[in-house]
Every structure is written in C-alpha cells, then in structure tokens.
Amino acid sequence: MYEILIFMIIGYGFGTYREKRHYKSIKKREKRFLKKPVVTFDKIDNSKNITWAKLVTGNVVVSTDYFKRFIAGLKLFFGGSISSYESLVDRARREAILRLLEESGDADKILNLRIETSTIGNSANKKGGVASIEALAYGTAVKYA
Amino acid sequence: MEITNxxxxxxxxxxxxxxxxxxxxxxxxxxxxxxxxxxxxxxxGELKSYTDLLNEARDEAINRMLNQAKSKGANAVINVRFSTSSVAQGASEIYCYGTAVKVS
Known part of the structure; x- marks a missing residue:
C-alpha cells in the first residue's frame, strides 16, 4: 500500500514533467517540417520529374507513468474517454512521423504514409495492463528535380 | 535495391x-x-531499449525481404507494407511484405 503511494507520487511528478517536455519538443520540431507535406495518398505529380524515391520509416515506443495508469484503471470501471491514454498514443504517433521526416533528408514530399500501432512489452507490467505503445510510421519520400 | 510503398x-x-x-x-x-x-x-516516457529493438527487428525483416527479392532477380520492391504483432510476452514480431519487380 505504502509503495503504491510512493510510485504514484513519483509517477505523477516525473510523468507530467516528461510529457510536457516531450510535447514541447514535438511542437518545436513539427514547425521545422511545415514545408514538407506528408500525405496519405499515392498519386504522383507527373508534371515534375522525380530524382529519387525511397522508403522511409520512423519508430518509437512510449510508456505512460504509474499514476496515469492507475487513473485509467479507475476510468475503465466507469467508462468514458480515457484522456491519459489518448495523450500517450498521440505522442507516439506524432513522434514516429517526426522521426520519419528526420530520416527523409532533403526529400520534398512524403507519399502514402501509413501508421501501425501495437502494444509491446507487457511483461514490464505484471498486472497485465497496457504498459507501452509502439508506433511505426512509414511512407515513400520523393525528391522532385 | 529500391523500396517504395x-x-x-x-x-x-x-x-x-x-x-x-x-x-x-x-x-x-x-x-x-x-x-x-x-x-x-x-x-x-520513451522506452529507448524497445525502440532500438524494434528498429533492429525492422531492418532485419527488410533485409530478409530484399534477399528473397534478389534471389528472384528483382532490383526493386514496391508496395511494401509493415505489420507488427506481439507473439509472446516481451517478444514482438515484425513482418514486411511487398511485390518484387524489375525496373529499367
């Protein structure tokens, strides 16, 4: 009982701080890539010549903190939207897309973006709840001549 | 070898x-x-060790796919898709597939 309380306090303090810091860095980096569109269709602009095209990927595993998991556990009982998990998947997907953009180098556009999400590492949480989420973003980076 | 999705x-x-x-x-x-x-x-926060694990796994899966394509005489793989699943606790599977083609 006592240790759960300590975990909750540590989790709340560090978790909130880390999430805020993560969002700050995501927003900062998203601004940098405003000029590079990411689209989910695969229509190629035939009016321009394409120098190269290659597959680019971005991958991240994010975990939520102890406090939020506890709150989510309570919410599961009453139903409704679980905002602490919503921010988790949002962070994971946006981070994955940013890593894909960072890998794409001097490409002009990312075509046919797909995002895969899965849960892994359940052994890290012995109670069997969602411990962490994996987001994998992939698409084709193209460079126009 | 060139890959696109x-x-x-x-x-x-x-x-x-x-x-x-x-x-x-x-x-x-x-x-x-x-x-x-x-x-x-x-x-x-981010679980760096798991991210690295999945990066390695993805590269490995792509390499295996490319080797298969090479043995067929292809020089590109198009329409590549990824799929991930957790097979057992603490283990995860990455599967990638596509169409092998020869381009001029």
Missing part, C-alpha cells in the same frame, strides 16, 4: 513482376533491459 517506382518503368516477397523476424529483449523498461514504466 507506392504502386509504382516513380521515374522508372516496371518491366517485370516477380510476385510477393516477404520477411519477418521475432525479437525479445534480454532480462536486464526488460527490467530497466519496467522501471521506466513508473515514470513514463
């Missing part, structure tokens, strides 16, 4: 199709790193 390879002409090629791998983390990830679960 489009139905064509932009700027190139496809001259031959070789059908489906795929590669998959199942990876697990060793105990020490899994333990550290358990600690990270309290404070939240």
């Amino acid at each position: 489009l139905e064509t390879l932009p700027g190139k002409q496809i001259i031959a199709h070789f059908g489906l090629v795929s590669g998959s791998t199942v990876r697990a983390k060793h105990f020490g790193k899994d333990f550290l990830a358990g600690l990270k679960n309290i404070v939240g």
Whole structure:
C-alpha cells in the first residue's frame, strides 16, 4: 500500500514533467517540417520529374507513468474517454512521423504514409495492463528535380 | 535495391513482376533491459531499449525481404507494407511484405 503511494507520487511528478517536455519538443520540431507535406495518398505529380524515391520509416515506443495508469484503471470501471491514454498514443504517433521526416533528408514530399500501432512489452507490467505503445510510421519520400 | 510503398517506382518503368516477397523476424529483449523498461514504466516516457529493438527487428525483416527479392532477380520492391504483432510476452514480431519487380 505504502509503495503504491510512493510510485504514484513519483509517477505523477516525473510523468507530467516528461510529457510536457516531450510535447514541447514535438511542437518545436513539427514547425521545422511545415514545408514538407506528408500525405496519405499515392498519386504522383507527373508534371515534375522525380530524382529519387525511397522508403522511409520512423519508430518509437512510449510508456505512460504509474499514476496515469492507475487513473485509467479507475476510468475503465466507469467508462468514458480515457484522456491519459489518448495523450500517450498521440505522442507516439506524432513522434514516429517526426522521426520519419528526420530520416527523409532533403526529400520534398512524403507519399502514402501509413501508421501501425501495437502494444509491446507487457511483461514490464505484471498486472497485465497496457504498459507501452509502439508506433511505426512509414511512407515513400520523393525528391522532385 | 529500391523500396517504395507506392504502386509504382516513380521515374522508372516496371518491366517485370516477380510476385510477393516477404520477411519477418521475432525479437525479445534480454532480462536486464526488460527490467530497466519496467522501471521506466513508473515514470513514463520513451522506452529507448524497445525502440532500438524494434528498429533492429525492422531492418532485419527488410533485409530478409530484399534477399528473397534478389534471389528472384528483382532490383526493386514496391508496395511494401509493415505489420507488427506481439507473439509472446516481451517478444514482438515484425513482418514486411511487398511485390518484387524489375525496373529499367
């Protein structure tokens, strides 16, 4: 009982701080890539010549903190939207897309973006709840001549 | 070898199709790193060791797919898709598949 309380306090303090810091860095980096569109269709602009095209990927595993998991556990009982998990998947997907953009180098556009999400590492949480989420973003980076 | 997840390879002409090629791998983390990830679960944030694990696994899966394509005589793989699933606790599978083609 006592240790759960300590975990909750540590989790709340560090978790909130880390999430805020993560969002700050995501927003900062998203601004940098405003000029590079990411689209989910695969229509190629035939009016321009394409120098190269290659597959680019971005991958991240994010975990939520102890406090939020506890709150989510309570919410599961009453139903409704679980905002602490919503921010988790949002962070994971946006981070994955940013890593894909960072890998794409001097490409002009990312075509046919797909995002895969899965849960892994359940052994890290012995109670069997969602411990962490994996987001994998992939698409084709193209460079126009 | 060129890879895209489009139905064509932009700027190139496809001259031959070789059908489906795929590669998959199942990876697990060793105990020490899994333990550290358990600690990270309290404070939240990115689990770097798992990210690296999945990056390695993805590269491995792509390599296996490319080797298969090479043995068929292809020089590009188009319309690549990824799929991930957790097979057992602490282990995860990455599967990637696409169509092997020859481009001019």
